Amino acid sequence: MGTIEADYVVVGAGAMGMAFTDALISHADVRVALLDRRHAPGGHWLDAYPFVRLHRASAFYGVASTLLGDGRAQQHGPERGLHERATAAQICAYYDSVLTERPVASGRVSFMPCYVWTDDGRCVSTISGERHNVRGPARVVNAHYLSPHIPATTMPPFAVGRGAQGSSRSTSSCEWPTHPPSTWSSGPARRRPTRASGCLTAESTPTGSAGCALGNRGCSTAR
Ligand SMILES: Cc1cc2nc3c(=O)[nH]c(=O)nc-3n(C[C@H](O)[C@H](O)[C@H](O)COP(=O)(O)OP(=O)(O)OC[C@H]3O[C@@H](n4cnc5c(N)ncnc54)[C@H](O)[C@@H]3O)c2cc1C
Structure with missing residues (x-):
């Protein structure tokens, strides 16, 4: 100590x-x-x-x-x-x-x-x-009570379709949970994510630079 x-x-x-x-x-x-x-x-x-x-x-x-x-x-x-x-x-x-x-x-x-x-x-x-x-x-x-939540380390506030997954690097560490936590917002399911949200799902075109909301940069979802 x-x-x-x-x-x-x-x-x-x-x-x-x-x-x-x-x-x-x-x-x-x-x-x-x-x-x-x-x-x-x-x-x-x-x-x-x-x-x-x-x-x-x-x-x-x-x-x-x-x-x-x-x-x-x-x-x-x-x-x-x-x-x-x-x-x-x-x-x-x-x-x-x-x-x-x-x-x-x-x-x-x-x-x-x-x-x-x-x-x-x-x-x-x-x-x-x-x-x-x-x-x-x-x-x-x-000195951290204002700490913002950022997409790179925060689960997205929208539901993700069953089966949506993928990673160009490591599939296992970038899969979406099948059942989102209850703390996620109950907004319209499968709202189309934008580039600003930092995450692309199977509904949008993946890119290598979009990153994954689970914290894996360079991770993109697959169609
Ligand atoms: C894309 C983007 C653009 C922005 N642009 C601007 C801008 O132009 N102008 C502006 O004013 N603001 C801007 N902001 C807001 C910005 O978030 C804040 O200005 C500021 O960076 C937040 O700093 P912070 O120290 O409050 O939080 P953080 O940057 O989150 O720092 C808090 C630190 O505390 C540490 N910490 C937390 N808990 C503990 C613990 N228990 N033990 C040890 N360490 C701990 C964390 O590890 C973290 O490093 C922007 C934010 C984003 C995401």
């Missing part, structure tokens, strides 16, 4: 946890343990489909200390003249670089990847199972 010694334990290294930690160390001389069950900072962007990008300008996203992107307008394509919008890969690279060059370099922030914060107030390694207690009166900051 290990011990975390910090003034703040920030749970979640997505956009919220990164922005909070960045602002915190800019304004206070405190020690922070920043932990995430994922292997790197960036939150849901680490799992997002490769074609997703910000909805709005990069300059309005990220941490306060470090500009995301160059603050330039796009030079080509249908959005020429509009502000650049970072892709998922650019956002992940940005958070990786910010973490190393700001919080970790300050010597006051310890990043703990692959650690889960549990309800009983401990953090547990998802790799070794090692547990850590927090020593002293550390403040625990929930």
Whole structure:
């Protein structure tokens, strides 16, 4: 059993946890343990489909200390003249670089990847199972309560026809359940999924890049 010694334990290294930690160390001389069950900072962007990008300008996203992107307008394509919008890969690279060059370099922030914060107030390694207690009166900051659900890791909110299955990579890991969980919405059955939903069923034309809502990128369904 290990011990975390910090003034703040920030749970979640997505956009919220990164922005909070960045602002915190800019304004206070405190020690922070920043932990995430994922292997790197960036939150849901680490799992997002490769074609997703910000909805709005990069300059309005990220941490306060470090500009995301160059603050330039796009030079080509249908959005020429509009502000650049970072892709998922650019956002992940940005958070990786910010973490190393700001919080970790300050010597006051310890990043703990692959650690889960549990309800009983401990953090547990998802790799070794090692547990850590927090020593002293550390403040625990929930930086994941806004976490969005993304198609790549969320079951789709529509029913899937019996027999619809398939994978260009691994059929067994990409099959749809025959009986969707009751938590799925009861909307019109077999509503035609769109590319935006991130999943194609047997009713639509499969592509190699659409991905599978069960989390297997590059997985497409078969007709
Ligand atoms: C395609 C797309 C485009 C978007 N575009 C924009 C945009 O242009 N502008 C904008 O403002 N917003 C945009 N958003 C919204 C975006 O989701 C949020 O801005 C932000 O990324 C959410 O960050 P978060 O830190 O709240 O959640 P997350 O990114 O989900 O991060 C939370 C982290 O907490 C970790 N975590 C959760 N529970 C635990 C636990 N118990 N123990 C350890 N770790 C835990 C998770 O592993 C995760 O890494 C977009 C979203 C999507 C999907």
